[in-house]
Amino acid sequence: MPSYNAPLRDMRFVLHEVLGVGNYQNLPGFEDASPDTVDAVIEEGAKFAQEVLQPINQSGDREGCKWDAGNVTTPKGFKEAYKQYCEGGWTGLTSLKEYGGQGLPYYVGVLLSEIVTSANMAWGMYPGLSHGAYEAIAAHGSDELKKTYLPKLVSGEWTGTMNLTEPHCGTDLGLMRTKAEPQPDGSYRITGTKIFISAGEHDMTDNIVHLVLAKIVGGPEGIRGVSLFIVPKFLPNADGSPGERNGVSCGSIEHKMGIKANATAVLNYDNAKGWLVGKAHKGMRGMFTMMNAARLGVGVQGLGLAEVSYQNGLAYAKERVQGRSLGGIKAPDKAADPIIVHPDVRRMLLTCKAFTEGARMLTYWAGLNVDLAHKHPDAMARREADDLLGLITPIVKAYQTDMGFECANLAMQCLGGHGYIAEWGMEQFVRDARIAQIYEGANGVQALDLVGRKLPANMGRSLRTFFHPLDAFLKEQAADAAMKDFIGPLLRAFGRLQQATALIAEKGMADAEEAGAASSDYLRLFALTAVGWMWAKMARVAIDKLAAGGGEDPGFYRTKLATARFFMERMLPDTASLQQKIQAGKRTLMELDAAAF
Amino acid sequence: MSAFKKVAVLGSGVMGGGIAAHVANAGIPVMLLDIVPQGANNRNQLAEAALGRLKKTNPAALMSDRAAGLIQPGNFEDDLSRIGDCDWIVEAVIERVDLKQELYRKVAAAMKPTAIVSSNTSTIPLGTLVEGLPEAFANRFAITHFFNPPRYMRLLEVVKGPRTEDDVLPALRRFGDVALGKAVIDCKDTPGFVGNRIGIFWSTVAMSQAMSLGLTVEEADSVVGKPMGIPKTGIFGLGDLTGIDLAPHVSASMLKLLPPDDPYCKIYDANGQLAQTIQWMIGQGLTGRKGKGGFYRQDKAADGSRTRLTLDYATRTYRPTRRAELASVKAARKGLRALVEHPDKGGQYAWAVLSRVLAYAAELAPEIANSIADVDTAMKTGYAWKWGPFEQLDLVGPKWFADRLRAEGKPVPRLIEAVGAGTFYKEEGAARLIFTPEGRYAELKPAAGAWKLADVKRGKQPVLSNKGASIWDLGDGVACLELHTKMNAIDANIVAMVREAAKLDKKGFKALVIGHDGDNFSVGANIGLGLFAANTAMWPVIEQNIKEGQDAYRALRNAPFPVVGAPSGMALGGGCEILMHCDAVQAHAESYIGLVEVGVGLIPGWGGTTTLLTRWMQNAKRPQGPMPAISQAFEIIGTAQVARSAAEAKEKLLLRPSDGITMNRDRVLADAKAKALAMVPGYKPAEPAEIFLPGATARTALAMAVEGFRLQGKATPHDVTVMAALARVLSGGDVDILDPVKETDLLALERAVFLSLIKTNATLDRIEHMLTTGKPLRN
């Protein structure tokens, strides 16, 4: 059975030593987030995840959710764990105090969800989706809706869902058919079928708040006619208790590859009563609020699964003895050396480690920028944070979920045949990790978002928030010999990214297919450069700490530097081949007729 | 055929004043006379008031202060006796035969016998005007019909009578063409001549068909607008612009003059919705932009916000303006034919207008004009159509047009029958042919000295070419560098071609002209690409681009042969800098030249700052000491001044005093070529300048000026940064007044300062704003 220990030391390193989140405490909305408070919260969260959530991860997977006549039963222990989670106040950790939340910054929630995902991804999605619903209503809902729903979502009494997908409409939401008919009382009647709705039905709470995209009858065609609605499973009574059953029912749940303990529901809306959130036909605006946060959240899932897979692969590699080290026997007292001596096993483990630690920093940095984009008192600082966030959200989502799957797979490989056996729990990580590459916008669509929307937006202004500080960092560090191992490779990767960006700007503007053909490779090139920058920053801190004696644990910083070098020498060079692929253009991709495949 | 040395304009109304201003723009003294108003103290009151208005109109009627000084206001009673030395007397008084004739008799008594008299009438036949007047007067009389505003509208229609002597029209034509820069066409003495005859029919058809087919005003304007090659104001918007109250007068005079079987008399319906609507509008004071609104109007709410409203002519009420969304208008991107073939109401409407107007033009052409090319020219230059009627027929296909008319049971004009499956214009090798009413093709040759680059290019290959620019052989050893990017924005391709152009002596050329047929010489560097490079911190690339631009432009100036710039329209930023590196410029009078880089938070970095400074420093007329020259350059660049004419560009030294000005757009290239050839004998490239600059002391002085602007709220925070950067270059950087500053030093400063600015967020925000909104950001 796998185990999990939250990487608290590494989390603190990123938060306090590199990002210096304590420096923001004077900003509005950060008041309560003193470094001590944040550390305490995370430690408590880690304890909860390790003790309550992780033990029901494997059993939850085996048992799965059960559907019976429209009702869904979650696996054993899920309901109880949820109750405890609510009682601990975790559901409202980053929600506004006026709705009963604790008002901590968004980034603290990011840390918590990393831990929860590592411990039990399928379970974590129930409260995760509630928080998405909370954000959409808080940002766009009327006062009335906020008053009715937000306290319930914050306390965890009710959960939330996001309903976009329909049988014929996934990526292309313009094809949506679910319709909304205005009623004299100002509400709407919603009719249609939504599929693949995570946490769409379950037994953990007595009400579920569905956020549903639908088209108001007679509105504009396509995506411009989509509006956002709240459709509760039970219509709330005046006193806030769940009342009459609404016209929404769960037709079935899917049998699927992973996250089996999270119900993926078909929801049938039959004249269900709903209320408009935000403006008519501006539903995508409301969705985007949820989506940016949700996409970061899915990126965190990639990170969380890579971390837990790595921990278990590593433990096994230290224990399992097979063959002798090519560099001479390491464990003469044993029949063979532990497999961690083998270069190729190390390659797998270090790939996971270097990714996880680099991505952790990228993720927390993004999380911090969510806070800055919303709360910074200076409008220009808000704009810059928002620009940066828009740019790196698709990168965090796609790169980290691709790598989350890759790392789960590598870690499983470390176990050899045992990795393939359910009992060890490694194959579950692989299966669970896989969905993150698909939902919340398939990764190919993230890449398209990056080149098609984020790059050209405001004539490339968002790029400035990434390229300028990185350029300045490289110039600043160039003279320092201690940084040579990091700055050289990063400089080359940065040059490739600059050239690829120029190429896409030039070719892609004339021919959108060129931009599409470059998109996935470009996203990966961008991601590697970004993580390379994160690593260089971490290296800078580690060098300075070691120069100052290294404190209690100089080994931690030495390991950081070694891992940073691994990233620079063995992961970042992928940027060279990515650049070549980008330069190749669309020709070979588009040459064949569909029939010729 | 001597040009006119002095001119008199009689009548100082909108047309008379405008004509006088434009004669003055040509550098010719002009008397502007009008009546003495009853009981006036100032006997010149009317003409002087007109002159006052001319100095203020927007767009400007006058090209320079000097031109204003050439207009001498006067009155009919005191000053007619002084017209004896005028070569040309233009009458532009109100359209009353009795008043005009009374004036003519006085003119006849005062003019010299060789002078020419013409009327700017648009509604009175020439025959009527000279009826009963002495033979000697009728011999010297013609009609010269200008379009409003005379400075900007290129059409000039000239008409002679049976008694007009042979030298009169050639003299008028030549003067109109060369001195005034007009497209002159010979017309017959028929009502409305060519432009208005077709134009009035067209506007009546376009408005009345919109109403009978039930299109909204916006829908009609979205069709009879860009898709049909009409300025984007559209047909109803045009009505608002010219004045709704004019319409009844125009139609009344046409109805009076035209034979009753003319199609205009048939389509004009005095009781129809159009005439009724217009009558109602005039009654309500809704006379267009000058009145309380017209088909469109702006409403200002109490909070200062504006809403654009549109007249719903059916209910005679205003409602918020709605964007028209017609599928046919989208289809029109594929061409005029796609528009008129589209089944929606926009397509039907387009066909209703096009079929009637083109048939009318084709039917009339032989009767009212000497050639179909004249008809096309009239509509393009008098009504700003993109294509003349016969060019439109060629676009849709004359045979297709005829077949559709036939299918609808409508008569097919003889000329369209005659052209059959052919087209009205065609090209054969280097020749352009035109279909004549006799049913043959004749070669259409440009007038001497009035060719376009298109005439040179036809049927030929360029000497060199890339995506942004090409080099053509103009003959006589002269090459032409043509820019052809979008808006002729300067990009790497153009810079590369400039480098090639600087080596053309190796290909046997002895002079170079830089110019083309486009509306704008160049709007400046392509900052879109630059912005992307800057956003991604590609500083070395940007630095290299600046260096390459500087090097290429300098290579042009140092080339061992003369280089003459030939701009027209806008020549801004990097476009202006090309001109500043030419050995001479032959500019179209309507050239709008300026170094506008500070608008996007930059300074001219391709030698523009250096060259303008050097020009002011070397200006013989400047006061002592370097400061006045530095201040001039500082003000011109620092406030992004754009000269509103070539004449004004000379005042700012954006052009040299010795640079030439050509009034007629079609003559710019030929004049530039002639100028270049004249410079060939003994040509030596200019020596690079050395000047003495005061360094830090000048910066202090300029900084104080900027601080003043800031305190007055005239300079934004980033303006202060940009101006300080500019001051750094103009002061010579860290120099001592005793050391000469070399051109290369100044260029290096330009580069450094440019780079420091483009690294700032505020500059990049300005560039982004300019590119996305077309307006400068004041941050």
Ligand SMILES: Cc1cc2nc3c(=O)[nH]c(=O)nc-3n(C[C@H](O)[C@H](O)[C@H](O)COP(=O)(O)OP(=O)(O)OC[C@H]3O[C@@H](n4cnc5c(N)ncnc54)[C@H](O)[C@@H]3O)c2cc1C
């Ligand atoms: C377990 C699970 C949970 C889910 N939870 C939810 C939920 O809670 N709420 C919800 O609304 N939905 C949910 N979904 C749906 C999920 O978001 C969609 O499956 C996903 O967006 C992809 O849509 P699709 O399946 O229709 O694939 P399609 O849109 O058909 O795409 C198929 C493939 O084509 C590619 N593709 C499509 N269009 C383009 C394009 N324009 N350019 C390039 N490539 C393109 C995609 O990248 C993808 O690889 C869930 C799905 C699953 C499996």
